[in-house]
Amino acid sequence: MKKLITLLLAFSLCAISPLSYSLDKGKTTMVKLHTNHGVITLQLDAAKAPNTVKNFLDYVNAGFYSNTIFHRVIPNFMIQGGGFEPGMNQKKVNAPIKNEAANGLKNDKYTIAMARTGDPHSATAQFFINTKDNSFLDYPGQDGWGYCVFGKVIEGKDVVDAIGKVQTGFRGGMQDVPQQDVIITSAEVVK
Template structure:
């Protein structure tokens, strides 16, 4: 298991992986590896990824994460990533994220969570979903994207928030799928930045980047 995780890190593939639900628990996962310099944008950022005023109603669903560091609210884009949003909202409605942690934090890159318990046991997930990264949305600061492994269609429950503009993670082609953006932080980005400043190190099955003090998602709920 650890060997596979190190392999994933070495090849700079991504986060959330969903294993066969009737078989063994899902395998450890990682997010994309940080680059020394941002690549040229693969796709033109869509209007939906621009900063949003949380006080204005767009009609899009919003989810509030109550975390041990404060609250974070994300707006979702079902018109851009319908299957991804549907999948994410089902996990929210099922209470799946309650008690999970942000298990991978890399400053100036991203924070990742939604798959491991406080004792770093990976939770079982539903079947993986089709990658909808080819939707015109770009991995800009504050956007919410699905984590996956090297298989472009392996995302299940894990997600990450981009701390900076990471356009190199955008869709390029069917041989370079990138990571599906399906929402954006509209309140609490200061809390996400606090997560980014947390001390990290190796813990449990994960070789690095785990906050030494757990950053816990106490609750995730759909809000109006």
């Protein structure tokens, strides 16, 4: 009788394991960016951009984004952050990741994507939030790669809009820098 119960229990666990795995695999991860303009809540798409989401979460969980700024704001285009502290002090970053822009996600208004240089595989910590539909950034883009979208804003669109309207100028050798720091005070994974 014990063997029968053990066998049934083992069979039951094997039968439900794939279901449990698929539910965990499809789990949505959310991140809150607390800024001095309000909170932006992001829903990340690990199914379509697994390495990019992992990279972003590694930075979030390490506290990397705390006290960084949105250092580039271009009205009716995007807001970019994640690489500089107030005073335009650049932060040290991890190794770049492979570009996952061919994932089917589009650079639509209120999506979050990885910033990079002209090298398609140069994204590290910097990201941007599109403040309008920017289809020219989609894969394959003008350079054959595009910019990898890995999530979207689900709350705080008004905060994104407010940041997108701040006064900018030339500072730290860069254009389009907010005249008053737009600070990410902290970033946290929402459970």
